[in-house]
Amino acid sequence: MSERLIYLDHAATTALDPRVLDAMLPYFTTEYGNASSIYTLGRHAMQAIDRAREQVAELLHARPTEIAFVGCGSESDNLAIKGMAFAAQKKGNHLITSSIEHHAVLHTCQYLERFGFKTTYLPVDSYGRVNPDDVARAITDQTVLVSIMYANNEIGTIEPIAEIGRICRAKKIPFHVDAVQAGGAIPLNVTELNVDLLSLSAHKFYGPKGMGILYVRQGMRLLPQLQGGSQERGRRAGTENVAGIVGTATALRLAQEEIPQITPRLTALRDRLIEGILTIPRSRLTGHPSERLPNNASFSFEGVEGESILLNLDLLGVAASTGSACTSGSVDPSHVLVALGLPPEWSHGSLRLTLGKENTNEDVETVITALPPIIEKLRGLGM
Numbered sequence: 001m002s003e004r005l006i007y008l009d010h011a012a013t014t015a016l017d018p019r020v021l022d023a024m025l026p027y028f029t030t031e032y033g034n035a036s037s038i039y040t041l042g043r044h045a046m047q048a049i050d051r052a053r054e055q056v057a058e059l060l061h062a063r064p065t066e067i068a069f070v071g072c073g074s075e076s077d078n079l080a081i082k083g084m085a086f087a088a089q090k091k092g093n094h095l096i097t098s099s100i101e102h103h104a105v106l107h108t109c110q111y112l113e114r115f116g117f118k119t120t121y122l123p124v125d126s127y128g129r130v131n132p133d134d135v136a137r138a139i140t141d142q143t144v145l146v147s148i149m150y151a152n153n154e155i156g157t158i159e160p161i162a163e164i165g166r167i168c169r170a171k172k173i174p175f176h177v178d179a180v181q182a183g184g185a186i187p188l189n190v191t192e193l194n195v196d197l198l199s200l201s202a203h204k205f206y207g208p209k210g211m212g213i214l215y216v217r218q219g220m221r222l223l224p225q226l227q228g229g230s231q232e233r234g235r236r237a238g239t240e241n242v243a244g245i246v247g248t249a250t251a252l253r254l255a256q257e258e259i260p261q262i263t264p265r266l267t268a269l270r271d272r273l274i275e276g277i278l279t280i281p282r283s284r285l286t287g288h289p290s291e292r293l294p295n296n297a298s299f300s301f302e303g304v305e306g307e308s309i310l311l312n313l314d315l316l317g318v319a320a321s322t323g324s325a326c327t328s329g330s331v332d333p334s335h336v337l338v339a340l341g342l343p344p345e346w347s348h349g350s351l352r353l354t355l356g357k358e359n360t361n362e363d364v365e366t367v368i369t370a371l372p373p374i375i376e377k378l379r380g381l382g383m
């Protein structure tokens with residue numbers, strides 16, 4: 001049993017990078033001004049926000065005026081989808097998304113259905129990929145927004161965003177991308193991707209919790225969802241979280257700059273995990289074999305309950321995640337695993353291991369050694 005926590009749940013959240021904390025600290029204490037105040041202390045805050053906005057814009061190949069700081073990834077998804085839908089209500093009432101989106105997207109579409117909107121939930125193949133031709137076929141003269149995630153949070157599959165973007169651009173349909181899982185792992189160029197709106201969340205790339213980014217291409221009409229002051233160019237009211245904004249920009253810069261060093265290492269650790277864990281009888285990889293996030297290794301084991309695997313790993317100091325959640329006594333597999341077409345005997349036994357920059361070869365070997373007896377024991381117990 002290891003002394004140290006082996007954290008393999010970086011898709012859920014990450015620890016704040018100490019360099020990000022250092023950048024944030026002054027804005028909690030000495031630089032506490034309100035960015036709307038016109039005296040020097042307030043202007044310092046506004047200057048910090050302006051710098052952060054320029055940094056984020058440069059990283060996304062966007063203009064600073066196209067970047068809005070918001071309260072989390074979920075808020076960014078909500079603002080993009082509700083903001084675009086309500087602004088286009090006179091034009092049409094049709095939304096297109098995929099069946100494997102995060103609940104911040106799916107539940108927002110469902111909410112809009114109460115206001116007369118209709119949603120097409122596109123299927124995915126057995127690897128979790130959306131077919132761009134399906135997007136083209138689903139577009140009608142009523143379509144006001146297409147929203148497809150860059151990379152899936154459970155199975156790590158990367159979607160063909162640039163291709164879908166080309167289709168949307170040709171048909172003049174606004175295209176939103178939930179890039180929350182991609183933000184720390186894949187270069188983000190909104191021009192090359194043909195994306196009109198893009199959502200990010202800072203705590204998924206070693207930034208602070210409670211901070212999100214929404215990129216909004218110039219010319220997009222978006223109805224704000226939070227009324228009050230005119231912060232964020234009228235797109236989101238509320239006194240700016242200066243420390244959070246500075247931390248978000250710093251974290252995104254570090255994450256994007258470090259992709260070339262970190263990706264090969266994470267990919268090697270991921271592939272070793274996959275190789276080691278697939279030696280377990282009746283196990284399979286979920287998600288795409290190659291078009292997947294460099295840090296995501298997700299599996300399914302026949303005839304086991306995911307939550308039981310997690311509890312056993314936790315006893316050994318390993319933090320992981322499952323796509324099946326126990327609701328009112330029965331275990332329901334996630335909508336993502338159901339959409340892949342996994343049979344129930346398999347979809348109940350899912351395990352998601354998501355690596356981060358602090359993980360080591362030793363962490364990976366510990367899990368590869370620990371897991372087979374756990375699965376064997378649970379199968380023996382009928383769990």
Ligand SMILES: *Cc1c(COP(=O)(O)O)cnc(C)c1O
Pocket residue numbers: 011072073074075077102104149151152153178180181201202203204210211212
């Ligand atoms: C985590 C996550 C979100 C939500 O971000 P929060 O900042 O936690 O609200 C949205 N979409 C995806 C794909 C995520 O992984």
